[in-house]
Amino acid sequence: MAFPLPIARFRPRLLDALKGYDSARFGKDAAAGVTVAVVALPLAMAFAIASGLKPEAGLFTAIIAGFLISALGGSRVQIGGPAGAFIVIVYDIALRYGVGNLIIATALSGVLLFLMGLLKLGTLVRFIPVSVIIGFTNGIAVLIGLSQVKDFLGLAIPKMPGDFFGILGALWGHLHTLNPWALGVALASLAIVVGWQRWVPALGQRVRWASKLGSVPGSIVALVIATAVVGVAGLPVETIGSRFGGIPAALPAFVWPDFSWESARFLLMPVVTLALLGAIESLLCARVADGLINDRHDPNQELMAQGIANFVTPFFGGMPATGTIARTVTNVKSGATSPVSGMVHALALLAVILVAAPLAGSIPLATLAAILMFVAWNMGEWREFARLPSYRLPYRVTLVAVFLLTVVFDLTVAVQFGIFAACVTFIYRISSLSRGVRLTDAEQPLLAGHEARVQAWRLYGALFFGATKLVEALEDHLPPHTLVLDLKNVIYLDSTGAEALESLVRACRKQGVRLIVSGLMNQPRDIAARTGLLAQFTERSAQDVQPDVARAIASAVAPADDGAAPLQTS
Template sequence: MKFFNTSNIRGDLMGGLTAGIVALPLALAFGEASGAGPIAGLYGAIIVGFLASLFGGTGSQISGPTGPMVVVFAGVFASLSGEPALVFAAVVLAGLIQIAFGVFRFGHFIRLVPYPVISGFMSGIGVIIIALQMARLFGHEPEGSGTIPALASIPAAVMSPNVTALTIGAMTLGIVFFWPKKLGKWIPAPLAALAIATVFSTMVKGAPILGDVPTGLPSFIMPSFSQDTIFVVLEAAFLLALLGAIDSLLTSLVADNMTRTRHESNKELVGQGIGNTVAGLFGAIPGAGATMRTVVNIRSGGQFKLSGMTHSLVLVAVALVLAPAASLIPHAALAGILIKVGYDIIDWTYLRRAHRGPRWDLVLMVVVLALTVFVDLITAVAAGVVLAALAFIKQLGEQQIARLKLDSDEVGDPEERALLKSMHDQVSVFEFGGPLSFGAAADLGHHVREQADGKTRVLILDFARVPFLDLSAAKAVETIAVDAHDAGKALYLAGASKEVRAVLDGLRLVDAVAGDHWFATRREALEAAGQKIRREESPGAGLDQAIPAK
């Protein structure tokens, strides 16, 4: 594949231009919301957008500041008292971690996060963004940092609104929610809202505005951290890296669906990591793949790397020339734009249909959402993944042992069926229908013991359909062997692959199961069981009498 694909230059230039226009108000709003200032948001869109496109693995993706990344970065900025060397050290480290994710090919694993966890996590971030902006919509700043102080500030802001700011905020919300689609093809709703609100603010004074916005190129910042802050910086860096990776790869999947292409996930992580590393060195807020801007790019004709790079160059022109005009933008206008962003992040599609799906998935989504809003993002993701994994393992384990014992009528092979029937319930066959894991291990011995009634003299465990088993399952098999020995029953094991046999031998299960009780097939085990029963019933019977004629 070419590093640069020049077959769609016109479409890429148009897509990049349109995406750059859409990105402008969002970059300024995200920068202001982060605490680092609107110009830091603009630099983030420029640097991450350009380098992630240049080195990434999703041709049509537009990268830059996103709601989830800004929520985390704002928390880092507040916890480190806005100290640039510390704050941006976390961004640089996050970029390096993302590069490591790509180099060690973790991209496929990150995409394995269950959908209810992603839905709850993203919806929680949407709620946080809305909560953080509500007081600003009424012309007030939230007291303190974090979601809970922001929620606590809303009642006071509602009771004593800045009328001008509230008017601007309501106007902005009306435009971003109800801007006609036909006009949106030419002027994106956020840009129209920003321009109209700013003009209104210059005519009707009284609403808080951004104030001085620096122009020119960003300055180099040397990252550093002290012994007291190293753990805060590392924790923030890991969360930014993980969140940015998930956000970017989800957007890559959206781009794949729209363009009928397939992205390179590990290469995308490297590109995002390079972008965030450089962004941190120049005081820019971190970014990730931005779904809305990517969709705008694709719909405007963008397909390849040139579109994302063009989007960044459009923003460079704004940063160098139009920054003074940005100083007149009212806070309430940016708050209105961000509230729409938060609203769009909430997974309304799933919430509308959740009552029709599995109840556990809905519960998991709500738990992750609540943890995201009221605790922290790391706890939310970690708890969500663990709960989802445990629920899946439990469900899988229940299926693995749902129908262990084979009745004679359920045996497919006619000769095996005849053998089993001829032994009149004195042989119990237990067939495992897939991999055996710790999810099945807890109840495995109990089920075998319960279903092997008093008539049973021989137990046969059929491993023919078991590609592997873990330590917990192997210990459960050992328990079955000990129980069988104590109850005076013989235990035969059939069909164990080399991998399964190696695990069982490694636990010295041969001490509990005689060496001649291992069989290559279930039929051999049944024949041996028949011989054993016939010998016990008629001690003088020969081998020929033990096996039914074929």
């Protein structure tokens, strides 16, 4: 018999959101989209530069991927685009394998994301423990901040290494090239960004006209002021124009990658890492958005949209994309009602490129470094380190280990270790919940006077490969006459648990001990029947399988085997 695959239906949320759509809602969506575009403009360029790419790669990603994710996604208000979480892995792929293989890796991660959504695997991402997510999120934040020290200090480093110790060595070795003008611009920009976020909302509560300033992102204010000051004063700091030659004022063009099969065959783990990171970030972002608008997103549709966006975008000069929490929250707070706002945000960025691209060449890199430093600080959940003593040891070990592995070694290694550690911890905890309790005559009066030759045990929890020690302990200390097992509270039985029970059956036969089983329920009974274990229980007598422990004990202490009715197994 063929079992059909659980294929998800492809239905973008946009189709439902447009029902009853009117000009009033479009006005709100358009205003929200333009606001988000203002926020996304500096971040898109900064993320691309930090990833070792040209600034237009971030803008093209925000335009193409942002439009596709909103148009095809499973959330009403989520904004897609380049994200800080990708900086480390993108920089590493581009450094090791080249930009051509980065395009291939991004496109393949898009295929993987689409298949995850198509096969309804969107909910599985939620099974990744919080300790793993916090560990690598904080690790990525540290690496982002560390990668921006070069431009923040204006150091003359021709090419930054990709590893942690290499970065530290390069920064220390070139510290003598510090540019005080770049440092001054960076510090001033950071002060504007931080001060704007903290003081403008407070001022807006006192002064009516100042409340309107709160809708303007501090990053844009810092960008405008720093660019103007550097341009007017002619400060000797590096800009987008001096390093990259500016941003082309043209539509994204199709790019066929120049890659090598020799290096492409090593892309399996980077592809999986990109897909996993994209899935985690987008679905976490969508859940945050759900809480803000009292809605529920479609995780499978969201993954399919993310897959399409990541497959298409790299062939037009873009980089990996995912859902972005900061821009999504801005979108919601700006009054967005549908995916149209995300599509407007992408079109607004396209208009900026076509009209104002030449101006972007004057943006100082020190300012973008300051903005990314601020993003990295807000990205990390640093309070979790202070709260570690209140958690159990496995949680602390997993979080700290994933954090250190992310910073010192590799994000892929960190995620692999984190998931492995979480699985081991889960198995240990579930096995610790499984236990066995010997019944006494106080609970079962029929045992009175027979406890020397009859033992009755009640097992609890899951009888799986991590908890077979319960059965092994019974096998090592068999009673002289009869062993009664009450399995009513066993909720799960796997093949290893069934094999352990088979071993117990054989041990009982060898020592001449009668084994009576009671309370087989649902899944354990089904496994016992399919593995032949149930037949082994009844091989001596049909009375050796009973519906409850009381009848099992009655059969054990009865002078003949016909003292109780057997469990019907048909």
